[in-house]
Amino acid sequence: MTSRYRFIQFDGRGQGLSSRGLGPDYTLQDKRLDFDAVVKRLNLDRVCLIAPNEMCHIAVPYAIEHPERVDGLVLWNPGWNQSETGTLLPYEELVRRSWELFVRTLSKNFGVGDPELDARRLRESVTPEDFVIAVRAVLKCNLRPVLPSLKVPTLILGIRDSSVVPNSEALWRGAAGLIRDSRLVLFEDGGQIGGLTTDSGIPPAAAAMIDFFEGLTVNEGYAPTSDRALDSLLSGREVEVLNLLVAGKSNQQIADELVISRNTVRHHVSNILGKTGVSSRAEASVYARNHGFS
Numbered sequence: 274m275t276s277r278y279r280f281i282q283f284d285g286r287g288q289g290l291s292s293r294g295l296g297p298d299y300t301l302q303d304k305r306l307d308f309d310a311v312v313k314r315l316n317l318d319r320v321c322l323i324a325p326n327e328m329c330h331i332a333v334p335y336a337i338e339h340p341e342r343v344d345g346l347v348l349w350n351p352g353w354n355q356s357e358t359g360t361l362l363p364y365e366e367l368v369r370r371s372w373e374l375f376v377r378t379l380s381k382n383f384g385v386g387d388p389e390l391d392a393r394r395l396r397e398s399v400t401p402e403d404f405v406i407a408v409r410a411v412l413k414c415n416l417r418p419v420l421p422s423l424k425v426p427t428l429i430l431g432i433r434d435s436s437v438v439p440n441s442e443a444l445w446r447g448a449a450g451l452i453r454d455s456r457l458v459l460f461e462d463g464g465q466i467g468g469l470t471t472d473s474g475i476p477p478a479a480a481a482m483i484d485f486f487e488g489l490t491v492n493e494g495y496a497p498t499s500d501r502a503l504d505s506l507l508s509g510r511e512v513e514v515l516n517l518l519v520a521g522k523s524n525q526q527i528a529d530e531l532v533i534s535r536n537t538v539r540h541h542v543s544n545i546l547g548k549t550g551v552s553s554r555a556e557a558s559v560y561a562r563n564h565g566f567s
Contacts, residue, residue, distance in 0.1 A: 420452050
């Protein structure tokens with residue numbers, strides 16, 4: 274992911290590299306304010322948001338309030354109706370009784386790799402006191418009523434069957450039906466994070482996100498003109514697609530080489546034709562050669 278995009282990880286107060294010690298009056302609105310401050314501090318005019326689990330409570334309201342800043346939204350096993358399900362409540366008692374047992378339990382069920390490494394990361398990333406306060410804040414929230422207000426392209430990643438989240442597939446499908454411009458991708462493995470396991474190559478969840486991001490090309494304000502340099506007329510990904518197109522690659526071959534779907538390749542080819550003012554792949558190749566592009 275980081276080889277293709279600028280990747281910024283947000284650590285809200287009480288976790289990761291941020292300060293510890295959440296107050297008893299902490300709410301998710303505090304975390305939303307922190308997130309907005311980070312976006313402004315980094316001068317991020319446009320962003321794509323990846324929100325795993327309870328982070329959807331930060332990303333969804335932000336995307337609703339600032340659709341002009343959000344190109345796309347990825348909701349990864351989102352828990353948007355915690356106030357209805359209360360699925361995290363039993364963990365609070367376990368945290369109070371044995372933080373170490375809780376850490377190992379969570380790492381085994383929610384981890385993405387080596388359980389020992391996941392457990393160490395969890396110990397270092399949050400204190401038991403801050404975890405309990407943060408969980409309470411999440412359990413008070415229900416995003417489901419506001420999902421129809423979400424107007425940005427949204428990818429929902431989920432798992433078909435989970436012993437951790439009851440009726441998980443129904444939750445993902447129900448949400449996808451409420452979001453106007455959404456796509457749902459379900460994974461077969463039973464891990465809570467889902468889609469990270471792979472025998473070889475790129476993990477399925479990462480491939481799904483990359484494919485989604487590549488399809489978000491904004492085609493605004495372009496007028497076909499032979500006076501503009503192609504490298505300024507086209508996006509970086511469109512330049513890559515055009516290079517392979519000129520080399521005589523088929524859509525499937527381009528998709529395989531760039532690790533994107535064939536539909537995304539067709540989308541990019543369509544953009545290239547529109548921006549260069551030609552009507553076919555062959556004409557686009559000729560156009561590129563005539564302008565010293567390839």
